[in-house]
Amino acid sequence: MILEAKNLTVTYGQTTVLNNVSFTVKPGDYLNIIGPNGSGKTTLVKLLINLIKPTNGELTFGSFRFGYLPQHLKSAVNMPATVYEVLKYSNKTTSTNKKIDELLHQMHIFEKKFKRMNQLSGGEQQRVHIIRALLSEPSVLVLDEPTSALDPEFRKLFYQHIEDLNKAGMTIIHVTHDLSDGLRHGSKILELDQSVRFFGTFEQYQLLKHKGEHKHV
Numbered sequence: 001m002i003l004e005a006k007n008l009t010v011t012y013g014q015t016t017v018l019n020n021v022s023f024t025v026k027p028g029d030y031l032n033i034i035g036p037n038g039s040g041k042t043t044l045v046k047l048l049i050n051l052i053k054p055t056n057g058e059l060t061f062g063s064f065r066f067g068y069l070p071q072h073l074k075s076a077v078n079m080p081a082t083v084y085e086v087l088k089y090s091n092k093t094t095s096t097n098k099k100i101d102e103l104l105h106q107m108h109i110f111e112k113k114f115k116r117m118n119q120l121s122g123g124e125q126q127r128v129h130i131i132r133a134l135l136s137e138p139s140v141l142v143l144d145e146p147t148s149a150l151d152p153e154f155r156k157l158f159y160q161h162i163e164d165l166n167k168a169g170m171t172i173i174h175v176t177h178d179l180s181d182g183l184r185h186g187s188k189i190l191e192l193d194q195s196v197r198f199f200g201t202f203e204q205y206q207l208l209k210h211k212g213e214h215k216h217v
């Protein structure tokens with residue numbers, strides 16, 4: 001088991017942001033977390049990466065290495081380090097030059113390898129951060145809408161890469177507004193609106209959507 005969430009509740013003052021949320025993530029799962037603005041998706045991610053504690057409920061983790069790609073990546077406006085330096089020296093694990101070059105090629109950014117981060121566009125910086133998260137070789141990758149600054153071509157490239165990693169065994173937890181991003185068939189869906197509106201497979205979700213109903217399965 002990668003993680004088990006039991007009756008997670010988060011309240012800020014009088015406001016309940018997450019209410020009795022339960023679900024499990026198994027090794028190799030691709031879980032899409034969906035829901036409208038303000039439904040508690042990012043709050044749930046904060047629980048998963050241990051940034052906050054639940055007001056009530058329990059979150060149990062297996063011993064897996066978590067990687068995380070946030071919605072808004074830190075601005076690199078004043079970062080004088082080069083792309084290569086960021087990738088080579090800012091990871092806990094030592095990345096080989098071969099692996100770095102491979103990912104730079106895959107993300108079509110190899111020609112920027114020795115450019116300073118502050119000379120790159122927002123989308124290029126985001127691709128460097130994506131490569132950095134992949135180099136840490138996590139068993140579980142948590143993605144909080146990380147492609148906001150990417151154009152459609154690189155969005156596609158990114159999700160192809162994530163799908164390949166999932167096929168190779170990496171567990172993916174993906175927060176998204178748009179189910180057309182990333183893996184749909186074969187994935188699991190957790191739909192939130194403070195509480196769980198739906199938890200099950202994409203195929204079950206489609207079936208219920210067609211029937212015009214939602215339920216926890």
Ligand SMILES: Nc1ncnc2c1ncn2[C@@H]1O[C@H](COP(=O)(O)OP(=O)(O)OP(=O)(O)O)[C@@H](O)[C@H]1O
Nearest residue numbers: 012015017035036037038039040041042043044177
């Ligand atoms: N630190 C906080 N203090 C008080 N309220 C908060 C705090 N963080 C989040 N909230 C509130 O909790 C609710 C859920 O926020 P959250 O960011 O989890 O939603 P979301 O589903 O990720 O939304 P979006 O799709 O807009 O990113 C919102 O109404 C937000 O205003």
